[in-house]
Amino acid sequence: MPTAWARIGRSWKPFRICKGKAAVTGLDRAASLPDGRAGRPKPIGLSAVFRHLARRPVVALSWVIVLAVMLVSLLAPWLAPFDPTDQATTDRMLPMGSDAFAMGTDQFGRDQLSRLLWGGRPLIVISLVSVAIAIAAGFVIGLCAGYLRGWIDMVLMRVMDVILSFPLILFAIVIVAALGPNLINVIIAIALSQIPVFARLVRALTVGETAKEYVLAGKAVGFSTPRIMLSEIAPNLVGPVIVQGTSVIAVAALYSAALSYLGLGIQPPEPDWGYMVKEGQQLLFFAPSLALVPGICIAVFVTAWNFIGDDLRDLFAAGGETMP
Amino acid sequence: MIMNRMRSPSTKTGGRVPVSRRQVLASGAAGLGAATLGLPRLASAQDNTLVFAVNSITGNFEPTVWNGFGDTVITMDSLGRGLTHVTFQSTDVQGAVAESWDVSEDGRVYTFSIRPGMTFHDGTDVTAQDVFRTFNRILDPEDPTRPAGTGAIDNLGGDNLQEIELVDDMTFRFILRDPDAAFAARLSRPDMVIISGAALDEYGSDIGPNLVSCGPYRLVDATPGERAVVEAFDDFYLGRPSVDRIVFQVLPDPLALTSALVGGTVSMSNFVPHSNLEQLASSGRVTVHEPQAYISLFLTMNATAGPLSDMRVRQAINYAVDRDAVINEAFFGYAYQPAYMCTAAQMGYDPAQEAYSTRDLDRARQLIQEAGAEGATIMMHSQNQLFWPSLGQVVQRNLEDIGLNIDTQYVESGSFFGIMFDKTQHELGLWQRSAFMPDPDGKFSPLFFSGTLSAEDTTAHTGLPTQPELERRILEALQAQDPEVRNQLYIDLNRFLAEEVMVHAMLANIYTPVASQNDLSGVNADGMGTYRTFLETVSYL
């Protein structure tokens, strides 16, 4: 049986890049035509999307999971059998599978199923909103730095470096500890820590785009700077930024859970998966499901996002030409 | 001790979470059982070492500066002894470094005779000179060995202590401005341990990492954030302790602590979370002690804040709290029904006063109506670790039952103290008062007197018309000499506070749960229940 590396060495044949199969490269490239003009991504029909997903069951399942989690969280007030903060003290510490309480209850008698249904909300809100803010701010910063160059570039990028020169989880901890633990501050902390990620990406892409012909053409024609930046360059960056955004959403979700675990996130009695793991730790011997299940929920959600992100990355890397 | 252990029958047994054998086994205790069966005698038992789990060690054993429970109390109680000593199994004040003492007629002059033949860990003799240097450094701002950041003088009565006097080599005297019946008990506090003068000469004000005192164990090593190691002192005045070596191990994570206790890698702890006690007890390897409670747990009410400035609202809040729920849900049954500020183990306790801390929803709602505070929004602050979040959720629910909107914030301790000592930033607060000395004054003077941080900034009640009478009563109880008289005065003081002032709603009388391996005997759980950790009586069977 040939060793793995020998096998790698031998398989020099280029792989068939057939329609729909993800390209080998993993590098992000903006959708642009071969001669350097800006290209708009091809309009995608709904049937094309379905065909794409049909070949990738894992990605399809991920989309289903993510949408289901979001839907359930949105509809939690109607789906949950009980009020998640209702402390019915006569039914405390019931194990999973009890009559009215499918997932058991905790030490206050709160129904775990209801808390799980509601508990995804802070996670989703925090990860989506903080990444949206980070993208918006990072986009602006990166665009200005990459196009305008000069001292603006230097100043902005050095500020980004300061933030990046620090492990981001510690950065988030310090900010939340300083501002106080609530939803808004967690969003601010995570957003701030992720802005440099997007700023750097957008700047690098902008620098690349600026050298292209369509930008030179625009300058020659006399377009104003903001117009060039916004209507010519920006649309080409949307793809890679979205791809990056999906993996950052996953990271933001994990950070939000970690902050909750440290007691720096959502405050009880609001249900929140990260905090439920922390609370459940106390009762790990009585009822391991109290700590384990919310953790599984977080893991499933984040995993699904990561698969989606991978798929989007493959799509955009193929430059749009390989879309079915 | 038996006389003092008065408990309300309703709460203890009825409130415990029923855990059937099936549940315990199903939850994986089978795994735990497997781990405990058939294990050889603990390594630590074999070399006569005790591993005591604490939640922090900073390695700074400066007695007069607060460095957290792990250093300033738990380890200190093994390293040092003061002039007097209290076991907490009884509240009698015994002599330690002092062999005996007498009090003048007017109660203002305390003259201590130093016990002959005692030595410090460095071999030097214990004399009144060392006692002088120990107290001078906290009193005299010019003393060269004075530690930065010390507040210990307050624990001796603040400016009530006028003068200290070195009478002769073995006699020492304190001169007070006013009589203080708790004075001898104050000297048993962990921050009053006697320090070796020779060590002070060597280390000056940085004696913290190198503390030399005369306790049953001497300091060997300490690593901040990890552990402190002490070993038995041969010349301890009560005899060399049985256990050779103690390791105070930092282990803040409750899961790790519980599994370490069951697995046998930790011998003892008083930081076990209440939720795991039942399970520890049924593991068959660990004894869960239920000591007397010295710690008062309460809800502080800022008397200058919005609706709380109305006495009726404060009383309503007091009537709204369901103490049974607190004991069962936050403490899993391991706590006691409170009366008012004094616990059953202390002087000044009257079981009839449990009526002040009994839920009466109708009365509460009626008072809220009268005060027009229906639907009022009130802020509540709590710490975010240990049992505090559970407690907060119970109290919030109780208060919402009488029509109040409670907005709770759980913050880490640094922020918590900052907020609680600023009367513009908080309204309700969840807090406790432990007893490092059993005398009840420890729960009154520092909490109610004008000029104290608690009275001015936490409950902010010094502007109330009851203040002069309150202060008069506290002083009267403090200065009376006869214990029977004092007992009655403290009972009256409790009644006065509950009926006329009401800035604290008592939630429970608690203790820090003590768990120890079955092969240990002589565990002083009563002291450990209020953090006082006296380990010289412990031995392996």
Next chain:
Amino acid sequence: MTSELIRRLAVLPLLLWAVVTLVFVLLRILPGDAATMLTAQVASQEVRDRIVIELGLDQSLWQQYLIYLGDLLRLDAGVSYISGRSVTSLIYTTLPVTIELAVAAALIMAALGLTSGMLAAAFRGSWIDVSVRFVATVLFSVPWFWLGIVLILVFSVQLGWLPSFGRLPPSVLYDPVTNFVLIDAIILGQPQLIWPWLQHLILPALTVGLTTAGFVTRITRVSFLEVMVEDFVRTARMKGMSGSRVFWRHICRNAALPIVTIVGLMFGAMLGGSVIAEVVFAYPGIGRMMVDAIFQRDYSVVQGAALVIACLYILVNLATDLSYALIDPRLRTA
């Protein structure tokens, strides 16, 4: 390349200064300070006022800042008001612990990531490839603290194989010289330290290593696949080189660049980012010390730790960038 190196090193003090200032300001926003912590157990206002003065907290923010900077330039990072130890000695004790953890975790991450990535590349398209990618993605989607709890539950509680806290068992006497257990065991001639140290190191290192291995798997796989289709590989095969030789000589060197980037970035991140693992396992590293110090308002410790972590992080990134030149001669500019 040297000019790049010099330029990056010249910027380093500026970055560190910015980090220190940022942390300084953020800490002062926190409600409560050292005096509050100390006086939590104390009664009177006058005592509190005195403590504030003694700790230098009554001076204006600007004054405190300048004094701190001045001390830093004289290499005096201050004293922890809680433990009374100098900040430098505290860092000296905790930094090696985190480095040990980061190195162990990085080794696990690299070993797992590289082998699984190469397997996936070798058997591209097969079920091996698919399952490796699946597991890799799941692993870095799992919340780190949750994985830590599960590991404790399985290995400490249920199986009783491994300890769940600390760096060494409480019964072991360790008198550190360099604070690196491996080195000290050799220097002091105490080999009996090593096995317990490893036992305590496994679970936290696994927690960090498993959750980051997925990134390395992905980048390894992608990188190898890219290189595998390059022309020069085909040429080498046509020349008659055996599979193994082609692998080691051509593919690895060319594929290494992005892999080294990721491994370097992750290692740098682990230096401070393993704080969660340090908290769950009570592992006495610098990340945990910093978090505890934040909660205790021990300003000097937080500032000192932040400075050191940032410095190391930047240096590790710098080293990663510079190692490109070693791997790829094309990147060596004059």
